[in-house]
Amino acid sequence: MNLESLDGRLLFALPKKGRLHEKLDVCLVVNHPIALVFLPASDIPSFVGKGNVDLGITGHDVILEAKMEKHVTEVLRLGFGKCALQVQVPETGAIRTVDDLAGKRVVTSFEVLAGEYFEAIDTRLKLSGDQKTRIEYVGGSVEAACALGLADGIVDLVESGDTMRAAGLQAIATVLDSEAVLIKSSVPKHTDLAALIELITSRIAGVVASSKYVVCQYNIARAHLPAASVITPGRRAPTVSPLEDETWAAVSSMVEKGKIATVMDRLVAIGAEDIMIFNLDNCRV
Ligand SMILES: Nc1ncnc2c1ncn2[C@@H]1O[C@H](COP(=O)(O)OP(=O)(O)OP(=O)(O)O)[C@@H](O)[C@H]1O
Ligand SMILES: O=P(O)(O)OC[C@H]1O[C@H](OP(=O)(O)OP(=O)(O)O)[C@H](O)[C@@H]1O
Numbered sequence: 596m597n598l599e600s601l602d603g604r605l606l607f608a609l610p611k612k613g614r615l616h617e618k619l620d621v622c623l624v625v626n627h628p629i630a631l632v633f634l635p636a637s638d639i640p641s642f643v644g645k646g647n648v649d650l651g652i653t654g655h656d657v658i659l660e661a662k663m664e665k666h667v668t669e670v671l672r673l674g675f676g677k678c679a680l681q682v683q684v685p686e687t688g689a690i691r692t693v694d695d696l697a698g699k700r701v702v703t704s705f706e707v708l709a710g711e712y713f714e715a716i717d718t719r720l721k722l723s724g725d726q727k728t729r730i731e732y733v734g735g736s737v738e739a740a741c742a743l744g745l746a747d748g749i750v751d752l753v754e755s756g757d758t759m760r761a762a763g764l765q766a767i768a769t770v771l772d773s774e775a776v777l778i779k780s781s782v783p784k785h786t787d788l789a790a791l792i793e794l795i796t797s798r799i800a801g802v803v804a805s806s807k808y809v810v811c812q813y814n815i816a817r818a819h820l821p822a823a824s825v826i827t828p829g830r831r832a833p834t835v836s837p838l839e840d841e842t843w844a845a846v847s848s849m850v851e852k853g854k855i856a857t858v859m860d861r862l863v864a865i866g867a868e869d870i871m872i873f874n875l876d877n878c879r880v
Contacts, residue, residue: 605629605788607795608643608651610636615654615775618675627791639778643667646784650792656680656752656773660707667778670796674803676775680705681766682712683759684748685741693768698726699747702740705770706732709750712770738762797879805875809855812847813862813870820844826861830880849880 610616611633621631634642637660639653644666651667654676658664682701684690690699697716703709713728722728733740738758740746750770753759759766777799779792815823820835827833827848834847846867850858859870 601630603628605650605785605791605795606632606648608632608634608639608648608653610634610639610653615652615676618775619652627795629791629795637661640667643778643780646780646782649779649783649785649788650795651778652775653778654678654773655776656705656708656771658776658778659771660705662707666781668781669776670779671777671800671803673775673777673799674806676773678752678754678773679766679769680708680750680771680773681753681759682748682750682768682770683738683753683764683766686763686765688747690747691767694720696748696767697728698722700729700731700745701748701750702731702733702737702746703750704732704734704737705750706730708770712750738764801877801879804880805878807852808849808875808878808880809852810847810873810875811850811855811858811862811870812845812873813867814838814843814845815862815865815867817842817844819865819867820846822865823862823867826858826865 605628607629609619609621609631613636615636624631632648636653637657639648639651640658640661640663642648643651644663652673655669658667658669682693682696684696690696693716697713697720701709701713710730713730717723717727731746737749737751739762740749741764742762749764751759752773753766777796783789811827823846824833827846827850829848836845836847838845855872859872862870
């Protein structure tokens with residue numbers, strides 16, 4: 596990399612590999628003074644937190660594990676990389692609660708978060724000195740630790756739960772819910788880039804929002820328009836257009852994707868016809 600070519604550019608850090616990297620559809624920037632820099636997801640919070648890099652994408656869990664939550668601002672949740680950091684124990688063992696596990700051996704890649712979590716439990720149970728929970732770090736394949744006799748329980752990320760079940764483990768508590776987030780420095784070095792940071796944030800927010808909404812369009816007898824407006828209120832108000840048949844109207848409205856099936860059921864129940872759902876490519880809302 597030619598370092599001079601980075602001068603004056605907004606530096607935007609993206610995970611160079613791994614789960615979050617695979618979900619990103621990255622385009623190179625030609626019409627803005629921005630340089631994309633690919634870094635390990637775990638290093639992104641500290642680069643952004645120290646202000647060397649202006650914007651970044653990483654996991655919420657990664658920020659807390661790096662103890663960077665006061666140095667970075669989470670500007671936007673990105674809706675991917677969703678997972679939970681959970682306490683897991685062998686399904687067949689005697690340990691059923693985190694209180695049962697306290698004082699025993701816990702293996703994890705999240706030493707900081709697991710340490711804080713069990714510190715609070717140890718304190719509540721008045722465990723001190725040798726009685727305290729022992730947290731040990733491993734870099735990966737954490738789920739193997741119990742079967743290998745290294746641990747009585749683990750703290751690891753769970754998404755589908757397939758890894759956990761395949762290892763004969765079950766979750767007994769959630770330490771943290773996480774997803775990928777867009778972050779900026781809480782104490783930015785390049786203050787002249789504030790407007791560009793705003794612009795990029797607003798563009799990414801548009802793409803994120805477009806994946807959460809669909810456009811719902813239907814025809815309805817005008818007599819039922821008040822009821823229809825309650826079912827599809829839109830963000831500000833539904834768009835109502837006249838039809839050649841004056842007793843009917845066409846309605847168009849944004850609806851949250853997760854609610855669309857119920858919304859359609861309710862529209863059918865009040866006599867709506869020709870209901871159509873459209874995906875959004877992009878939006879600003
Ligand atoms: N199973 C998962 N589902 C969704 N998001 C996940 C999952 N596992 C991890 N993540 C998110 O991705 C981040 C990076 O995890 P990942 O395991 O990809 O690490 P990596 O070091 O970048 O890559 P790798 O472990 O493949 O070398 C995690 O901190 C978490 O925010
Ligand atoms: O609930 P699931 O959908 O099975 O996902 C959970 C797994 O994903 C992550 O590991 P990853 O595959 O990134 O490998 P790693 O062990 O190298 O971190 C995590 O550490 C779990 O092992």
